[in-house]
Amino acid sequence: MSVREEAVKLYNEGLNFAKQERYAEAIQPILKAVEMDPDYVNAHNLLGKIHIQDGDVKRAREYWLQALKIDPYNATATACLEASYPKPLLGGPRNIIRLSTSIIVIGLIVYALFQLQILTNKTEVIEDKTKEIEQVITSIPKQPSSTSNIILPQKPAEDPHTQIAEHQTNVENHRNSVTDATKTKTEDQTTKKSKQIPPGITKKPTPEEQKSDIPQTKENLTKKYKEAQKLRQNRKYKEALETFNTLTQTSISHRYIIGNSYFWMGICYKALGKPVKALESFKKVTAQNSYKAEETKNEIKALQRKTGK
Numbered sequence: 001m002s003v004r005e006e007a008v009k010l011y012n013e014g015l016n017f018a019k020q021e022r023y024a025e026a027i028q029p030i031l032k033a034v035e036m037d038p039d040y041v042n043a044h045n046l047l048g049k050i051h052i053q054d055g056d057v058k059r060a061r062e063y064w065l066q067a068l069k070i071d072p073y074n075a076t077a078t079a080c081l082e083a084s085y086p087k088p089l090l091g092g093p094r095n096i097i098r099l100s101t102s103i104i105v106i107g108l109i110v111y112a113l114f115q116l117q118i119l120t121n122k123t124e125v126i127e128d129k130t131k132e133i134e135q136v137i138t139s140i141p142k143q144p145s146s147t148s149n150i151i152l153p154q155k156p157a158e159d160p161h162t163q164i165a166e167h168q169t170n171v172e173n174h175r176n177s178v179t180d181a182t183k184t185k186t187e188d189q190t191t192k193k194s195k196q197i198p199p200g201i202t203k204k205p206t207p208e209e210q211k212s213d214i215p216q217t218k219e220n221l222t223k224k225y226k227e228a229q230k231l232r233q234n235r236k237y238k239e240a241l242e243t244f245n246t247l248t249q250t251s252i253s254h255r256y257i258i259g260n261s262y263f264w265m266g267i268c269y270k271a272l273g274k275p276v277k278a279l280e281s282f283k284k285v286t287a288q289n290s291y292k293a294e295e296t297k298n299e300i301k302a303l304q305r306k307t308g309k
Contacts, residue, residue, distance in 0.1 A: 007037035023050045041067045045076045213246045237268040259290025279303045
């Protein structure tokens, strides 16, 4: 049997004792193996491990250093030798950087969670306020709806057209009045009386005819209001005036048609160049009978500046 084979046999014997944690018995056969084969690296490593188990760090390092002298690249000896030295508290500069990075990341996560909690609390407060507002709105009693069809208010976009129509009508009326004045000078007395009626004014209906035109139901009231609006939009201001006037004489109650009729009568009178009549009609518009109360105030101010009344 060769020297190495004998050394391996002794090494295995000591290894068996070491596995059973019988370190005192394991040392002798391994020492003999090292004496027989001084270059036996595994035997040196095992002796170092046994001594480290017994608490003899110095002797253990000596055996591992001896193993590295024999085999400088031996991984077992290198690892055991490094493990035998106490490590710094923070594990060197690299570990300090890692620890600092971890602390920063954890701090950012905590800050983000804190901000998220604040945002959640604010959202809950907003939701609570929204619910309170909804409850208040729900608690407001609804106004009774009429059985008739609800007429939507005129779109504000119509007002500029109305103003243009008013201006054009004023110019036409002025021209017509000049023409009528010229004609009356050349006509005889009999025809003069018939010609003195302003152009465009139709024969006034009798009281019986007016009474029959006054709406007696909400459906008829709504229908007449639509007809009057169409006449006004087509610049037939005199016919529209007559229809709006019959609406104001009705005994049927309505949220806005009566007041709106006075408002549109004022607009028609303005278009016909009758600011005094327009002012009288506008003054009958209130917030209770029309949704054009604010608009009416502006019309009244403009007319008062114009007429000085």
